[in-house]
Amino acid sequence: MSIAAEAIGAAAIGGDSPAALVLEYVTTPWPITIATPYVRTLWPVTVQPAPEQRVTTPWPVTIAPPGVVATPWPVRVLPASVVGGLDGAASWAAAPNGLWTAVVTLGGADISDRIDHSAPVRVRRSRNAAALAEFTFLPASNLAPQSLIGRAVTIAFAQQGGGNAQRVFTGVVQLTEVGLDIGSIACLCTDRAQEIWAAMSREAIDDAVGGRWHAAVSGEPDDNFRYMEERLQSVGASWALDVWQSPRIIPWRAAARSLTVRTADVDEGSLAIELPTRDSLRSRIICRFQYRYTLLRYRGAIAQFNQPLSFFVSWYDFTTGELLKDSVQWLTSAMVESAASSLPDWFATTPLTILRPTPGSYELRRPFLDPVPPYEGSLGGTDSVTFVLPPDVAPSLATGFRQEYGALWQQSVTRDYTINVVWPEIEAQLGGPVWDEIGATLEAEFDQPDWGRDVSVEPAIPGAVGLGDASLAWQPEGADEAAAEVIMRTLLDRAWVSLWAASRSGRVSFALACRPDLWLDTRITVEHERMRAQGDVEQVEHLLDVASGNATSEVLLAVGMPGNADAPHPAWVLPPAPIDEYFPPVSAYSCTIGTYVGGDPESPPFDDSAMVGFVTNREGAAVEGREYYPHKLTIRAPDMAAEDRDPRELVSETEIAVAIPTDLLETIV
Template identity: 30%
Template sequence: MIGAAPLASLPLAMFYAPSSEAPVQVGPNPETGELQITWPTLPDSVIVEPVGEQPQPGVPYSFPLGLAWRWRLRVRIDGVDLSHRLVGTVKVDREEGVAGLADFTLMLDGVFRREDWYGRPVTIDYISESLGGRLISRRFTGRITLPKLNPRSRLLICECSDALQQRVGAMEVAQIDALVGGLWSADIFDAVEGRSRWDYALERLSSRPASMDCSALGDIRITDWQRAETPHFRFGFDTTLDGSVKVELGDVSKMINVVEITFTVRFPRLHQLNRGYGWVHPGMAGFSGLQGFCSYRADTTELPDRDMIRAAVESSGQTMLGGSYTMLPPTGVYCNPPLPWINKFTDLVLAASFTAGRRWSQSVTETYTLRLVHQPGVATSGENVSRESFSFEVGRDRASEWESGVFSDGSSGHEDAREDERRLLAGACTLQQGRVKLWQASRTTTLMFETLTSMALGLDLIHTIELDDQGAFGIGKCRRLYDTFDLDSGMAATAIGVAIMDGGGGSSDLLVMPAHSTSPPISGGVTALSTQLGGRSNSPPFDEERDGFAGNYSMIDNNVGQEPYPRRFAITAPEIPETLRDEHKVSITAEYQVAIPADPLEL
C-alpha cells in the first residue's frame, strides 16, 4: 500500500493495453532502479512528451518516472486554458452505464453571464512530470451543464457532464442499432417513433451483458461486463493507498438465480375443408355415357340442372370448387334400335361429380413458459425467482380476409398465420434479457481501492483489473473511476471500483426458442347423394331430411292420391368438430441452464 513507504521503494506494478497481449509495466528499471513506465502500445488517452525521441506506433517506449511525480491539471473551456484560475478540488467521476461527471471551481475574472458558460465544451487533462518528461492523460471530455456563482467570493462552480443520454437521444435509429447491437422486438417494446432514443438504446442493451458509457476522450462505446482472460492492470503489494481497500458484498437475497418468462402468441389457424360429392340418376342402371342415357330413356323422370346443384352447394354454406357432369344429350337419334330424341332443355344433368369447400379461421393461443436457471446459485441459496410476462397477436387481418374472401381452389388442410419470425425474435430477445438479468444480479459485489493517479494512467472502464494488496485479492472488470485532485494538499488519487461476478460457473445451454405447436391435417371425405322419385303409387313418402335429388317420374301413376315430390337438389355440409372451431390452447415449456463467470475474491 502507498502510505508511509517512500515512492522510490514501490515494487513493480503491471497493466495491459487491451490492444496488446504484452504487458505495460510500471516499476523500477532492472538496470538503473529508477521507476519507469513501458508501453508496448501507447493508450489513446495518454500522450507522451519526453525529452528526446518521440515514441513510434507499435514500438515499445519507456518513460522515466524518477523517484516521485509532479502533477498539474490543464482545464480547457472552449479551447481556452483556464487552469491558472482553478481553486479547491477537482473531481471526475466516470461509471459504467451512466454519464461521466466532473466539477471544478474557478476564480471568476470579469462579469458573469450565463450564456458564456452554459454548454461550453470542457476537457480535463492530468499532466504528470518526472525527470524532464511529461505524461498527459485525458481524464474527462464533456460540457458545462450547470455553472453556479457565489457573488461574494467570486467563485464559479462548474458542474459538467459528457451528456451521454442527450447525445444518444440525438442519434438516428440506425446509428443506435450499429452502436449497441443486441436484439429488439416490436412485440415486447413500444414503437420507436415518438419515443426517447435513449430508452430505445437501453432496450437494445437489455439483451446484452454490457453497459454504455463514454471514454475519457468522449467517445460513446459499449463495455462488456465479462472480464478478460488476462488482466489489463495488476496492482500488487504496496500499490494502493493505505486503508483504501474495501469490499461491498452483494446481498444474497437479491441475487436472482431463476428467471421465468411467460409469453403468449395468438394467431389464426386458417382451415379449408373440401368434400367430394357424387350423384348418379338410378335410371342409368350403373352405365355411363350414351348407354346410361339409353337406360334412363326407358322410364324418364325430372332431372336437376347445374344451377340447382350449384345453388344447393351454396345454400349448404360451401363453395363450388368445380366438377364434371353427364348431361342429357341434345336432340338427335340414339340407342339401339335407333330412336329419335328431342331435348328442349340442354342443361339437365344425369350424373354429377363435384367438390365443395369451406373456409374458416380458428384462434390458436400458444403459451410459452421459459425458465432460465443458474444452478450453482440455486444450490447455494435456493430459488430466487424473477417473473415476467407479455403477449402479442398476429394475423388478424389474414383471418378476416380468409373467411370473407372469394375462393375457387385449394385443398383440405390448414395454414397457421403465425408470422413465426416475430415469435422467434421476441423469444430470442426475452431469453437474452433473462440471461442478462441473471448476470446483473450476480455482479453486485464491488472491490474498491485507491491509488495515485500517476500509477493508473491509461486505465479505463473497459479494463480488467487484478488487485493483490492489503489482504485483498480479486480480479474483475472496472466499473467506476473517481479522480480527486486536491489543489491545496497536492494529492492526486484515483478511486477504482471493480465489479466481482459471484457466478460460480455452471453449465450453459443454447438459448434457442422451442419449436411451435403443430396440428394434424384434416380430410373432407366423399358423400354419395341419393335420389327420391315420386308420382307413382309405389313411391314412398317424401323425406324432407334426405340429401340429393328429388323429382317425379314423367309417366305418373298417381292412383292412390300421393302428393308429387318437389323438384329440388339438397346438400347438407357435415358439422365442423368443436376441436376445429373453438379456441385451441397449447402450453410449451423449456428450461435453460445459464452459466455465470466466477470472478476470484479472497479477503
C-alpha cells in the first residue's frame, strides 16, 4: 500500500475540521491511483481562501476598447537601432551591418538599380545655401541628357536591401554631364531654394524670419529671396530648405536637437579645428545714419524809418541869426512806395504806413530846433522864422514809414548719427578696435516748386505771422521720425548680428559613420582629449560609396569665441536728436535803412553799395569841393546767415556697449 493512498484515505474519513486535515498512516484494502504530485508534511497545514480586494474611487471610470488612429499618409516605424540614441554617433546603429544603398527617383521613376557604382552619391547641405546632390546612373535607353534638366529628384539612404530608407534630398536636376566611355549620365541637383523663397510672400517671410528691414538700409531687393536674405541680417539665424523642400529658419544657439560626438565616434584623423582669426573678428560696428529732410521756414521782419520835421528844414543860429544848414531834399511818398515794394524774396504782411507832415505854418524857434538850452536872444530882431507847408504839397512828402515783411524759404537739414556698437570684452582681447561700418540715408524730398513764391500753396507753417521765426519739418509718412527710428533700430540689429556672426567664424570639422538623420538644426558637442567645443552644424555632407556600401557624414560646425554664455538681444535706447544751437541775432529781423546827407562839409564820397537807406542833399547853391548824392530811398532786407540758408548738418555721436553670445571652446595643448 502506498503512502499517498493512506493520506487520501485519512482525508476521506474526516478530521477535526474541513479546513484542517491531519495526515495519518491508514491501511486500505484497495489500490488508488494518484494523478497529481503531492507533498507530505509532519505538521498541520491550514488553507485559507484568498481575500477579495476592491478599490473605490469618487469619480466614474469608463473602460473603453482600444482606439485605432488612421492617417492619410503611410507611416513607417523605424527600429530603435536605426534612430535611437542621438548621444554619440557610435550608439546610432544606422544600418545593422553598417552598409548602405541609395534609393533614387528621377521624374517619379525609381532608378536605384541603374545607379553607377563607380561614382559616389553625394548630398551636401549648408546654412544659407541651396542643398546640392550628385549621382550618376546608366539610362535604360537612349535619351537626351538635356531633357533631364528640371526633373524631380529624391534621394534616400537605406540599408542594403532597401529597408529603413531615410530621405536626404528632394530637388530637381540642375545640370547633366555625359560619361562618353560607358554612356553614364552624371546629374548635379539642387533643392531650388532661391526659387522657393522667392515664391513666398513678404508677409510669410516676415512671419518666418522676424527681424527688421528697410529699403534705406538694403535698397529695394530684386525678389523676395533677396528680401529674405536682407531681413535675416538683423536676426541671429540662418535659412535652408529641409529634406522635403520646406523653407526653414534655423536660429543660432537654439538648435532643435543636440548630439555629443566623442573621439571614438569620428573617423581617425578627420577631426580639425580652425579658430576665428583677427581678420575675421570684429570688436565694433560703426552705424552711420543720415536723416535728411526739408525745413520749411518763415521769418517776419520790419522796415521802419522816421525823421522829425526839424531834420528837413533849415538850421539857424538864433543868437547871431546865421544860417547854419540849409534844408534837405524831402523824402517823398512815391519814393517810399517804390522802395517798399521792391524787396526781393520778401512779401508784405501788413499794409504800408507812410508818415506824412501836417500842412501848415511852422515857426522855427530855437526850442523847436534845439530844446536845450532854453530860447535866448533874437534872430535879426525877430523871434522866429516861419516855414510854410502847403496842403497840396504835404501829402506828397514823408517823414517816415513802417512795413512788415515775411519770407519763406527751404533749408535742407541733415541729422548725422554715428552710433558705435562695441563689444568691449573682445576689443580688450584684440588689443584695440577692429571695425566695420554700415550706414543708411533717409531723405524726405520736398517737391513743390511753387512753395515759397505763392503763399497760397500748402503746407502752411503754423505760427507764421508777425516778427520772428516759424518752421515746419517736411517729414511725410514713410520718411518721418517713425521711419528714422525703424532704420536706426535696423542698423543696430544688423550691427549686433554682424558682431555675433564674426565671433562664430571658427570651424570644427570631422567625419563619422553615416548619419542620414543629421541636419542643420543640430547642435553638436565635441569631446576630445585635446579639445571640447560646441557649435551649430554649419554644413553636413553625406557621401555614399555605392559599390562598397560604405558611407560617411562629413560635418562642419560653426564655433566662436570661448565662454559658452548666452546674451539677449539688446533693448536699444536710441540717441536723442542733435540740437541746433544756433540762434539768429536781433538784426536778422529788421531791415537796413540808413540816412545819408550830401552837401555837408563832412559828407563822405558816395558809395552806392554801402549807403542803403534815405540818400539826400542840402538844398541851396552847390558848394565846390563838397560831395553830393543821388536823391533816392533804398531798403535792404535782413541778411540771411549761413546757418539760416545753407544746408545744415547736425551731428550726434553715441557709443553702445553690448554683449555677444559665446560658444564652448576649450583646447588643451
